[in-house]
Amino acid sequence: MAERLAGAAKLPRGELQRFEIDGFPICVAHVESGRFLAVADTCSHEDQSLSEGWLDGCQIECPRHHAMFSMETGEALSYPAEEPIETFTVAVDGDDLLIERGAVAA
Ligand code: FES
Numbered sequence: 001m002a003e004r005l006a007g008a009a010k011l012p013r014g015e016l017q018r019f020e021i022d023g024f025p026i027c028v029a030h031v032e033s034g035r036f037l038a039v040a041d042t043c044s045h046e047d048q049s050l051s052e053g054w055l056d057g058c059q060i061e062c063p064r065h066h067a068m069f070s071m072e073t074g075e076a077l078s079y080p081a082e083e084p085i086e087t088f089t090v091a092v093d094g095d096d097l098l099i100e101r102g103a104v105a106a
Helices: none
Strands: 003-005 015-021 024-030 036-040 054-056 059-061 068-070 087-093 096-101
Touching: 003 015, 015 054, 036 096
Parallel strands: none
Antiparallel strands: 003 096, 015 024, 024 036, 036 087, 054 059, 059 068, 087 096
């Protein structure tokens, strides 16, 4: 069942924001194309919030050691991160986002 993030669709384009679902931190991005993407907020390298990093297209850069991740697949694209991060399916419902575990919908 999808979890509702109230007001999350108001996030401006090009920005990242951290949310929590049942205490689990999620990083939501509103990419320049207009899509919303969501991944686990904790870097797979060390305990670092990715929402404090930078968005580059559909990729996110960790602010601590600058590993890049695909926000579409969760794949670690550069060192020092080697393990992927979890991705979530995102649907827009008015001003809210509906988040579900699993591959990101197109
Ligand atoms: S903590 Fe993210 S790359 Fe090291």
